Amino acid sequence: YYRGRRELLNRPSIAIVGSRNATPQGMDNAEAFAATLSGAGFTIVSGLALGIDTAAHRGGLSAGGSSIAVIGTGPDRIYPSANSDLGHRLAADGGLLSEFPLGTPPLPANFPRRNRLLSGLSRGVLVVEATLASGSLITARFAAEQGREVFAIPGSIHSPFSKGSHRLIKEGAKLVETARDVIEELGGAAPTEGAQMAVAAPEMQADAGRVLKALGHDPAGVDALTARTGLAAGAVSVALVELELSGRVTALPGGAFQRVR
Numbered sequence: 001y002y003r004g005r006r007e008l009l010n011r012p013s014i015a016i017v018g019s020r021n022a023t024p025q026g027m028d029n030a031e032a033f034a035a036t037l038s039g040a041g042f043t044i045v046s047g048l049a050l051g052i053d054t055a056a057h058r059g060g061l062s063a064g065g066s067s068i069a070v071i072g073t074g075p076d077r078i079y080p081s082a083n084s085d086l087g088h089r090l091a092a093d094g095g096l097l098s099e100f101p102l103g104t105p106p107l108p109a110n111f112p113r114r115n116r117l118l119s120g121l122s123r124g125v126l127v128v129e130a131t132l133a134s135g136s137l138i139t140a141r142f143a144a145e146q147g148r149e150v151f152a153i154p155g156s157i158h159s160p161f162s163k164g165s166h167r168l169i170k171e172g173a174k175l176v177e178t179a180r181d182v183i184e185e186l187g188g189a190a191p192t193e194g195a196q197m198a199v200a201a202p203e204m205q206a207d208a209g210r211v212l213k214a215l216g217h218d219p220a221g222v223d224a225l226t227a228r229t230g231l232a233a234g235a236v237s238v239a240l241v242e243l244e245l246s247g248r249v250t251a252l253p254g255g256a257f258q259r260v261r
Contacts (some may be wrong), residue, residue, distance in 0.1 A: 001075040001102070004095030008066050013043040014186065015143070016050030016060075017136035018128035021231070022160050025260045026129035026219075026252040029053040029153055033126065034059025034067070036179035042186075043068055045122050047114070048083055048090070051129045052136070057086055061093060066093035070118045072111040074104035109152050115139040116146075122147035123186050126176070130164030140173065143195045149185055151176045156218050207231060211239040212248060212259065219256040 044060025048069035060067030078087030155162030214228035
């Protein structure tokens with residue numbers, strides 16, 4: 001069962017998957033990779049779940065790109081309800097694909113089952129972020145069985161959201177750091193100069209640059225950053241505000257901050 005633009009089914013596609021409870025950095029990575037891959041001629045395939053799936057669909061649809069959701073309900077049902085607007089946009093500008101008849105509710109067993117369609121429809125599967133219990137590992141396993149390429153973005157060795165990706169890399173998945181790495185493996189048009197320039201960041205103040213370098217890619221609080229940089233706590237706080245406003249870091253519960261780019 002299919003709703004949407006049928007011609008998208010004949011285009012080269014790549015599945016982008018990952019954790020529902022994703023980190024801000026994971027969400028940014030998913031949307032950025034999807035936007036660049038879509039600009040290179042790929043249709044972005046994902047599962048319309050919260051988290052990484054949502055970011056992947058949004059990135060795929062950005063700038064006139066394309067995306068297809070493989071869903072675990074009937075084609076007339078959009079789940080979760082939080083993605084209702086996104087689902088309707090996919091039906092109009094992308095596609096909704098389901099093996100389940102009209103009216104099928106969101107039964108738990110349907111979602112792992114549909115993952116084989118996610119991978120089967122695609123030339124490869126990119127796992128952006130995954131815990132060891134993430135359903136995206138099921139999709140990666142189906143991809144390997146179907147002879148598809150499996151890609152994984154590495155993360156912090158301390159983050160549970162990177163453990164699944166790291167396991168896949170140990171098992172032979174290709175480690176990728178940029179969308180260009182995926183394009184070189186699968187083929188496709190090079191990303192446009194405009195797309196590359198779109199991620200360029202504005203200049204930072206000196207203190208903000210020191211704080212960003214000290215933060216690295218693991219969460220840290222003001223006290224830790226004060227010790228690492230030698231700056232006063234007030235200066236660190238001001239720098240963190242600048243970095244947060246520029247989209248380089250995000251605040252986490254408990255007073256910690258995490259770098260997102």
